[in-house]
Amino acid sequence: xxxYRIYRPQVIDEIDNVSVRDALxxxxxxxxxxxxxxxLFSGPRGAGxxxxxxxxxxxxxxxxxxxxxxxxxxxxxxxxxxxRDLDILEIDAASNRGIDEMRTLRDGINLTPSSGAYKxxxxxxxxxxxTEAFNALLKTLEEPPAHAVFVLATTDSQKxxxxxxxxxxxxVFSKASTEELTxxxxxxxxxxxxxxxxxxxxxxxxSVDGAFRDAVKYLEQVSFHKGKINAEVVRSILALxxxxxxxxxxxxxxxxxxxxxxxxxxxxxxxGKDIKMFVVDCLSSLEKTLIAQVRGSSxxxxxxxxLTQIIHKLSQAYTEIKGAPISELPLELAVVEYCDMxxxxxxxxxxxxxxxxxxxxxTFGSTVGIAPTIEKSVRVAVQPAGEESTxxxxxxxxxxxxxxxxxxxxxxxxxxxxxxxxxRPKSVAGGIVTIEAFYTFHKDKLSEVKTREVxxxxxxxxxxxxxxxxxxxxxx
Numbered sequence: 108x109x110x111y112r113i114y115r116p117q118v119i120d121e122i123d124n125v126s127v128r129d130a131l132x133x134x135x136x137x138x139x140x141x142x143x144x145x146x147l148f149s150g151p152r153g154a155g156x157x158x159x160x161x162x163x164x165x166x167x168x169x170x171x172x173x174x175x176x177x178x179x180x181x182x183x184x185x186x187x188x189x190x191r192d193l194d195i196l197e198i199d200a201a202s203n204r205g206i207d208e209m210r211t212l213r214d215g216i217n218l219t220p221s222s223g224a225y226k227x228x229x230x231x232x233x234x235x236x237x238t239e240a241f242n243a244l245l246k247t248l249e250e251p252p253a254h255a256v257f258v259l260a261t262t263d264s265q266k267x268x269x270x271x272x273x274x275x276x277x278x279v280f281s282k283a284s285t286e287e288l289t290x291x292x293x294x295x296x297x298x299x300x301x302x303x304x305x306x307x308x309x310x311x312x313x314s315v316d317g318a319f320r321d322a323v324k325y326l327e328q329v330s331f332h333k334g335k336i337n338a339e340v341v342r343s344i345l346a347l348x349x350x351x352x353x354x355x356x357x358x359x360x361x362x363x364x365x366x367x368x369x370x371x372x373x374x375x376x377x378x379g380k381d382i383k384m385f386v387v388d389c390l391s392s393l394e395k396t397l398i399a400q401v402r403g404s405s406x407x408x409x410x411x412x413x414l415t416q417i418i419h420k421l422s423q424a425y426t427e428i429k430g431a432p433i434s435e436l437p438l439e440l441a442v443v444e445y446c447d448m449x450x451x452x453x454x455x456x457x458x459x460x461x462x463x464x465x466x467x468x469x470t471f472g473s474t475v476g477i478a479p480t481i482e483k484s485v486r487v488a489v490q491p492a493g494e495e496s497t498x499x500x501x502x503x504x505x506x507x508x509x510x511x512x513x514x515x516x517x518x519x520x521x522x523x524x525x526x527x528x529x530x531r532p533k534s535v536a537g538g539i540v541t542i543e544a545f546y547t548f549h550k551d552k553l554s555e556v557k558t559r560e561v562x563x564x565x566x567x568x569x570x571x572x573x574x575x576x577x578x579x580x581x582x583x
Contacts, residue, residue, distance in 0.1 A: 110327040111320055114295050115158050117188055118165075119176040123291040123319070124155055124283050131162060135176055139167055139224075143276040145248055145257040147233075149264035150280025153318025159280075160229045160258040161187055164195050167256055168223035180415070183223055194220045195227045200235045209236070216247060216255050225254050226398035232265035233259040241268050248274045273408070282317025285309065291319060292326050303329070303336035310341050313391065314384050353388050360417060361408050365446040369439055376435040386438060388427045393418050420445045432511040432569060440571045468559060500572035502535045508569065515565045523561065526552050533579065539573045543581035555576040 122128040134142060146163060148156040159268065165177035165184045177184050186192040189310050198208065230236075236244065248257060248271065259275060261267055283291075287314045289305075296303055303326075306342045311329070315321035329336055329344050352371060359367040375385060397414055420441040425436035505512070509532060516524040526549050533543040542562075544550040552558065559576040 109324070110299075110330075112321045115186070116155070116162070118179040119162060122155065122159070122162075123287045124280070125483040126281055127155055127159055127278070130278050131159060131166075131176065131521055134163075134166065137176070142167075142256075144216070144251050144255065145275040146259065146266065147264070147272060147275035147277045148258065149277065151282055151317065152262050152425040153315070153320035154280040154282060155199065155319055156280055157229070159278075159355070160227075160231075160260055161195075161257070162259050164227040164229070165490075167194075167225040168194065168226060175530060187483075192223070194223045194225065195229065197229045197231065199231050200240075201232045204235045204237055204240060206237065206239040206243050209240045209247075212245060213247045216250055216283060220254055225256050227256045228259065229260070231260045232262065233271075234261045234263045236308045237548065241271060245270055245274070247265075252469035256307070259554040283319055283322075284317070285312045288315065288317070288319065292322060295326060295407065296325065299330065301326075301330050301336065302334070304338070306338045307336050307341045310338055314345070314387060316387065323416065332374070344444045353385070353392065356385075357389060357392060360442065360445065361413070363446040365443060368442045372435050372439055372442065382424065382434045382438055383428045386421055386428070388417065390421050390425070393421070417445050417447065425427075432515075433508055436569070436571065445570065500535055500574065501567065502532060504570070505532045505535055505566075511569060512562075512565055515569060518560070519561050519565070520558070523553070523558055527562075533581070536576075538574055539577050541577045542578060543579055545581055547580060548579045550578050 116122045119128060122131070139513075146160075148159060149219055163175065163189050165179070166172075168183045168187070170181040170183050171178045179188070181184075183192065187195055190197075196212075198212070216226070216228075218226075230244075245268075247255075251257070257275070259267070259271070264277075289308050292308050292312060295301075296308070307329070308326075311325045312322055315325065325341075325345055326434055329341055332344060333339050352375065355507035356371045359371065372382070375382060393414065396409060397418065400411060400414065402410070421438070424437040424441040428436050431437050453473060513524050513527045516527060526544075527542075529546070529549060530542050530544045530553070533541040535541075538564075542553060544553060553562070559578070562576045563574055565578070
């Protein structure tokens with residue numbers, strides 16, 4: 108069984124998120140009959156909403172409650188922890204989102220509890236319900252039987268109708284702090300007798316964006332390492348960014364060297380590094396620099412304006428990475444937009460912007476283990492590609508993501524997407540993407556002006572590169 112399931116908090120005192128723990132403790136000030144019949148838990152994933160919902164269930168049905176809440180040891184508490192209590196119904200609204208599921212719930216809600224005093228309905232990701240399902244749920248929330256309690260959990264409270272919200276007591280779950288996460292991990296470390304130093308725990312806690320579940324998952328992942336676990340082991344196992352790579356990247360950004368910054372990203376992607384965690388590391392360093400500036404310390408080479416701009420750009424990239432077809436693309440676009448911002452405003456962007464001394468890349472490769480082919484990557488990135496070229500689109504990248512291009516074409520034109528399945532990219536040069544078709548009627552179809560414009564728009568959307576499209580007839 109995974110760490111997260113073994114060490115999920117079972118009673119209020121075990122909750123490390125202070126704000127959540129205090130909110131649940133306040134419920135103990137009233138007798139059960141005076142407590143709300145409907146709760147709405149909202150907050151980011153991994154913040155402990157489902158865990159708190161189960162503790163709420165124990166709070167209502169615990170046979171031997173204490174001053175600090177449910178005991179966690181009686182038959183009712185144990186059966187809830189093990190997921191076998193018939194009076195606790197958990198529904199995943201992401202996969203049971205229709206009106207039929209809510210009608211089934213409504214039809215069975217009047218049945219008396221089988222063993223406890225209350226029946227608890229926990230509906231996870233409630234915002235995924237359909238409009239009809241919400242209407243059916245609303246009727247139930249308005250006139251529930253005395254033995255029914257609802258706990259609705261969501262990561263997107265804005266999508267929950269106001270009519271539903273108005274009938275619930277709302278609890279907002281904030282992201283856990285690094286200290287809270289570290290405390291939770293230390294408890295597991297002691298029980299599992301894991302040899303890990305404090306710096307390594309801090310790295311794990313600071314890399315999960317406040318999510319308890321992710322922190323515990325990462326701890327379990329590194330626990331398989333034989334011997335003492337230090338910061339270097341954690342970075343290696345979790346594919347977190349190396350300090351020297353981050354420093355080089357931020358130095359390149361500060362100097363607004365587009366190509367050098369892009370090469371770092373491309374190499375990280377090639378080595379399978381976690382781009383999202385790399386952005387988190389960079390933002391953490393930039394935040395410290397910003398706070399130091401505000402307090403009057405050395406600016407570290409950054410102007411206040413540049414520092415705030417790059418923080419905004421990287422924060423935006425972080426939010427876009429999850430849904431991006433190419434994980435590194437949002438970060439690459441952020442780099443290009445930031446580095447070229449001043450030059451675009453003054454109209455001085457040149458075709459060769461970003462060309463840098465190859466010595467720095469040799470140093471980069473020898474210092475942090477980057478492959479010696481880095482100079483070749485630089486030459487590919489800066490080859491002439493027209494006035495709008497950023498070096499983001501290469502033949503290799505286009506070939507790897509040809510399926511994504513076809514998928515993006517479907518909403519525009521299904522027939523064009525179908526034709527594109529029998530083609531392949533031939534070259535990317537001079538701001539022109541050449542596509543090779545193997546049948547004359549396919550070539551003629553794709554050569555139409557409107558079709559080439561649609562393909563060009565899709566390429567721009569996916570790769571951030573404005574290009575023209577050419578179609579040639581090839582041989583199989």
